[in-house]
Amino acid sequence: MSLSNVKPRIERFGEITEVITLPNLTEVQVNSFRAFLQADRAPDRREDTGLQSAFREVFPIDETEKGRSTGLVLDFLEYRLGDAPYTPEECREKDLTYQAPMYAKLQLIHKDSGLIKEDQVFLGDLPLMTEDGSFVINGADRVVISQIHRSPGVYFTSSYKGIKKMYTAAIIPMPKRGPWIELEFASGILEMKVNKRKFPVSMLLRVLGYDDASLRALFTEFEPDAELPEDKSAGMSADEALLRLFTVLRPGDPPKRDKAIQYLYGLLADPKRYDLGDPGRFKMNTKLGTSRQERTLLMFQDGKFSDAGLVDTIRYLMALQRGLETVGIGADADGVVNEVPVTEDDIDHLGNRRVRTVGELLADQLRVGMGRMARGVRERMLLGNPDAATPTKLVNNRPIVAAMREFFGRSQLSQFKDQTNPLSDLRHKRRISALGPGGLTRERAGFDVRDVHRTHYGRICPIETPEGANIGLISSLSSYAKVNDLGFIEAPYRRVSDSRVSDEVVYMTADIEDRYTIAQANSPLNADGTFADDRVLARRKGDPLLYAPSEVDFMDVSPKQIVSINTSLIPFLEHDDANRALMGSNMQSQAVPLVRADSPAVGTGVEERVVTDSGTSVITDVTGRVSYVDARVIQVTLTEDAPQAGMVKGNVRTFELVRFTRSNQGTNLDQHPIVEVGEEVSAGQVIADGPASDLGRLALGQNITIAIMPFDGFNFEDAICISEGLVRKDFYTSVHIEKDEIEARDTKLGPEKITRDIPGLSEAALRDLDEDGIVRVGAEVKPGDILVGKTSFKGESEPTPEERLLRSIFGEKAREVKDTSLRVQSGQGGIVVKTVRFRRGDEGVDLKPGVREMVRVYVAQKRQLQVGDKVANRHGNKGVVSKILQPEDMPYLEDGTPVDLVFNPLGVPSRMNLGQILETHLGEVARLTGQKFVTPVFDSATETAIKEMLEVAAAERLQRRKDEGFELDKREQEVLDRAGKLGVIGAPGSNYEKAQMELSRTGKSILYDGRTGEPISGPVVVGTMYVMKLYHMVEDKLHARSTGPYSLITQQPLGGKAQFGGQRFGEMEVWALEAYGAAHTLQEMLTIKSDDIDGRDAAYQSIVKGEEVSGSTIPESFKVLVKELHSLGLDVEVLDQGDKSVDIFEGMMPKR
Structure with missing residues (x-):
């Protein structure tokens, strides 16, 4: 909750004018799902993507298997979605899924009679996306994150065999839509590998109609001495080569022409089973300089196979192996050969990696379900009575429902939504993962795929990624990045024409960007848009150089386009080391919303967009006047000329607020009005703050006065001392x-x-x-x-x-x-x-x-904040509260203001996150002047500007002191003298007033020890810093156990707080007691406090009765060991002192 509805004055720094605003931050989710559904399009105008393409690929379904035919064909006409029976709020309340019924209009055609039966068939419920880009599944909010993988297409890579560099071509289809094909040289023969089976490529070329002469012509163009492989294939016809190829690919099956054609067609020519997809064909055309439209590798017409890109790939590979710079591929209508540059591919280049968004992932899952459904339809066509068949009787929707349930419930890409705060909510939807089905695994992923690539610039954030095993595999979209229809990430640039930078913005993929020279966003410009300097720092293919203005093609739109939303919230980011900035980015998503929300005194200008795009606050979609406000409802009466919105009754739009609702992480989702009756509001304006929102600005923490100084060892090793004043005022409640x-x-x-x-x-x-x-x-x-x-x-x-x-x-x-x-x-x-x-x-x-x-x-x-809670700032400086002191014991400023928090100075230099020092200085100006600042990343307030503002504020303070009759005492003069000796300021001499002004420019202050009243011996950095309380709270972690549950087999206590378990007394702890010689303590740890059932029961009884605890009996783990040895066929017996056998299993099993 904001402390006041009065907006503070905000001063903005930064010299760069941005020509475009940030795009909608959830559009990667919303647009993808909208394109998947195409619900707003008429059935006959739907494009062949998403849900439509899934239907088109499965239908028509006919039955001609094993020579039998029923003469039935089931065809698809159109689909439609019904209305969702419950709202997302009702679904959350009742543990339901927010979904809508999906119907398909199907036709059953009798081939013999021409009879057509048409039916509308219910195919199950389809989960719907909410307005903010998430799904409600069984009452819980979930997010389907995007997956990044190698794009389909053709790739040429190299490896060394001995000292010789050998090239390989790989043709990759869409995931699960056909086999990978590899072409490589082995012992001088160009071989093709399909489904782990190798054969000379000449064999497949013969199937495509190449005879000996045309084969020689194809190869001798690059290798004049090339000869055909000695495999008795000379003069072989296409049919003979087809049967030979079939025996290689299917060694167990008898070679028959029809079967061989059917197999090869299904392998590489059937669009339903082998699909390069639009991205794959686009990549292939781009690489090979062709303009084919087919999405398969081979074509089959008139009983013959023909090429659709394989021969071009072979020519390119041979040119690469030969070391040629260009290769002639194809010929246009006039017979002019297309010369294509020959280069090896970088598989980590973002031109070669694409993003599979939620719509594509859902369509793939639906294809799986529909494929199973189609098999069931074929069986019923064969087994049932054809005359009695109808579409409704043939179709069983259970496989489709099961496939959707499987995807949303169990897929690695469908995740429990992170609702800790609005930023974590937004970040989750912009996540990109290389893991998941068809992707990489943590164990297999090497350094290269995790590393930052030059093409990440403006597309994927180089900072924000997890710290653990997933580092580099999970990343975030950059601020301005978009995903295009083919799944490639695009970055925006301003066009430069005739050395003049225009306001025209062009979105480009990474491979197109490589063709141009691009200037930085902070390049100085004249008023007419021309470059101010004779030489402009620009980059081409990631390499920075100085260019003449006439050589520059494009310019960055904003300095913050490099980084993600989380990272762009860190002020003075350019002064922080990347490792600490990474921690700062991640920890902002762990900040818990506080009761008293306070937006940062030093922000970056992105705070408003996070609040409006995350969906956690209430934003009006109409323009009008507020006519009613209470804690649960806001009503806006439309102005006469305002356009009508969908939810308006009469001319009043009603907004219901969410009150005290539990998020997925147990934080409080609560909205409260920030408008008053009679206030004019316009569409897009925040009218009610949500969690961690202050008057429409993101508010993850508190602006508090901090000092960076050692404090009697209480802030050793990142421990943090805080004032009890923060607790009393509920700052961190x-x-x-x-x-x-x-x-x-x-x-x-x-x-x-x-x-x-x-x-x-x-x-x-x-x-x-x-x-x-x-x-x-x-x-x-x-x-x-x-x-x-x-x-x-x-x-x-x-x-x-x-x-x-x-x-x-x-x-x-x-x-x-x-x-x-x-x-x-x-x-x-x-x-x-x-x-x-x-x-x-x-x-x-x-x-x-x-x-x-x-x-x-x-x-x-x-x-409330307590000892053991974790707090952090936005620059990666984190620590645990070690001591809460009375305000009067904290260090205080000369005007009596006590410091709220003390950081350890050793946590700054070695970690190289100096942005926090600059934030503290500018925050101090904000505290003294009562205003707030916006300082965008990479376009921040300069050190000179901050020094001047500190000096102005100090001059006012000194003048007030003079007017009030205060003079520096001897102790303060000693501190200034010491500052002079340390080189913080020049030697004061006798001019202490000048020394004070000089000290104020450094951002340091004279601080007094609250316990003694003495000045601290040297000047200290004091200012206002934005500090957050993180989700890791001691109350969730502290745990103690007396007696509780035991493991069934070993009968030892369970571990962990969730199981109400205890701390494990492990191997090393046993060594400690052994080394100490504490034999009795060790025995009771391993017996009555662990798995000695009879002994611990007897000990409990003794404690209850106040008697002495008796000795132990045989622990259960020893019995388990004996039983395991028995299972190995070893007869182990326990003997007493008289060498008599003891039955340790007495009462458990009959005696032998």
Whole structure:
């Protein structure tokens, strides 16, 4: 919540004028899904992409397998989507999926009679994307992240065999749409490899109609001495070569011409089974200088195979191996041969990698489901009665539904949405992963594929990536980047014509960018758009050089186009080392939304866009006047000339606000109005702040006064000291909401019951439950308190005949029930904010089998900053709170202002993140002047400008001191003298007023120790820094166990907080006790405190009774070891002191 609805004055730095604004930051998701659905297009005008292409590839379905034919063809006409039965909010509430029914209009054609049956068939529900670019699956928000992989097409790479450099060509189809084909030289013979089987390429060329003469002509152009391989193929016809090829590819099958044609057609010529796709054909045409349209490698017409790019690939490969600079490929209508430059490919170049967005991933999954459905249709066509068949009877939608469920529930690319704050939400949707189905694995990915490539400039952020095993494999789109229709990432550039930079913006892929010379965004320009300098620093293929203005083709649109949204939020980024900037980028996504949101005093200008595009705040889509405001609703009355929006009733648009809703990560999603009745609003304006939003600006942390100085060792090793004033004022207080649920089931012993009537509990324990046994909203609960009362029947032994007789005479006695209530778990608690009850049969409620009803309780917890919590700034300076001191004990400034937080100075120089020092200085100006600053990345406020502003502020402060009659005392003079000796300022001499002004330019201040009142011996950097509280809170991590669950096999305590386990006393800890000689401690650690069942039970009884704890017995792990040795056929026995056999399994199994 913002502290005030009055917007502060914001001063902007930066000299570069940007000609375009940032594109919509979620468009990579929204546009892809829109193109996949094409719901807004008439069926006859839909393009052959996404859902339409999935239908077109599977249909028509006919049955001509194994020589049998039913004379039926099932064809597809069009599809449509129905309305979603529930809104996304209702789906989140009831654990449903936000989806719409999908129908297809199908035709069943009888070939013999020409009879056509038409039907509209329900093909299952299709999950829909919400407005903000995510999906709601089973009540939880999920995001489908984009996948980056090698683009289909042809690639030429090299490797060394001994000392000889050998080239290889690889022809790659779309994922799972055909085999990879490799062409390589082996012992001087050009071989082709398909499905791990090798054969001379001349064999396939003969199938394509090449005879001996044309084969020699093809090869001798590059190798004059080339000869055909000695494989008895001389003079072989196309049919003979086809059968020979078939025996190589299918060695077990008898070679028959029809079967060979069918196999080769399916392998390389059938568009349904082998598909280069539009990207693959585009890449192939670009590389080989051709203009083919076919999406297969071979074509089949009139019983013959013909080439669709294979021969061109062979010619290019031979030219490359020969070391030629160009090769002639193809010929146009006039017979002019196309000369193409011959180069090796860089597989990490972004021109050779493409992004598979959500629409393509969904279409691929639908193809899988529809393929299974088609197999079922063919079976029913063969087995059923053709006359009685209808489209509805033939089609079973279960494979499609199962494929979609599998994708959204289990795919590596469908992820639980990160809703920690608006930035993490936005970042998740802009994620690009090289992992996932058909992608790389962490173990296989080498250094090259993870590394930053020059083509990442303006497309993929070189900074933002995880720190662990996924480094370089998961990345983020750059700020201005877009993904084009073919899946290649494009970056924007301003066109330069005749040395003049225009405002025309061109989006280019990486391979097109390589053709041009591009100037930097900060190149000085004259008023007419011409370059101010005679030589312009520009780059070509990533190499920076000085060029004449006439040689420059394009110019960057903005300095921040290099980096992602997260990274562009770091002020003075250019002064930070990349490793720490990476940490800063990632940690901003871990910041928890605070109760008192405060936007940064030093921002970068991107904060507003994050709030508007993340979808967490309320943005009006109409222009008008606010007519009503309360905590849950805002109403806007439209102005007369305003266009009508979809949700307007009459001329009033109503916006409902989200209040105290739990996010996926347990943070608080809460919206509150920032407009008043009578206020004029325009479309696109933020009218209600969401979490971590302050008057429409992103607010992940707090502006606090910090000092960078050692503090009695309390800030050793990145520990951080804070003032209790921050805790008292709720600066770092956050709200966290936990969800608990309980189910009442039908069991064999009888139904469980949700009730207030629980045996053996006092009225005090039930005080907060209503008449149904559910805790009331507003109740404060602590660990062990009942949230929902529930009773279950106890198990009973089978009654004897006498008991059955007595029961039948005197009636059934009241059966005993046990308390199985839902209680607050250890370490949790707070205020109950919401309860929801679902009963079987309620509308839209889908409970698991055997569940009669379910109750869900939401408990909100207010968490203040405490020792052990992790805090960080935006520059990667992170640490754990080690001590909370009283404000009066913290160091304070000369005007009595106590410092809020003390950072360790050793955490700055070696880590080279000096941006935080400049932020602190400019933040101090903001504190003294009461305004806020925007300083864009790579176009920041200069050090000179900051020094001058500090000097002006200091002059005002000194004048006030003079007017109030204050003079420097001796101790302050000593600090200034020391600053002179240290070289921070010039030697003051006797002019201490000048020394104070000089010190103010350095950004340092005289600071006083709050505990002694003495000045600290040297000047200290003091200023305002933006500091965030991160998701890693000590309250979630601190854990203690007395007795709890044990592992079933080893009977040792479980590990980890989630299992209510204990710390493992491991091998090295055992060594420590052995070295110390603590034999008795070691024995009880390995027995009664671990897996000695009888011993620990006896020890527990002894403790309860106050008796001395007795000795231990045999631990369970020893019994497991003996049993494992038995399983190896080793007869192991335990002997006592008298060498008699001891049965350690007594009571567990019969004696031998």
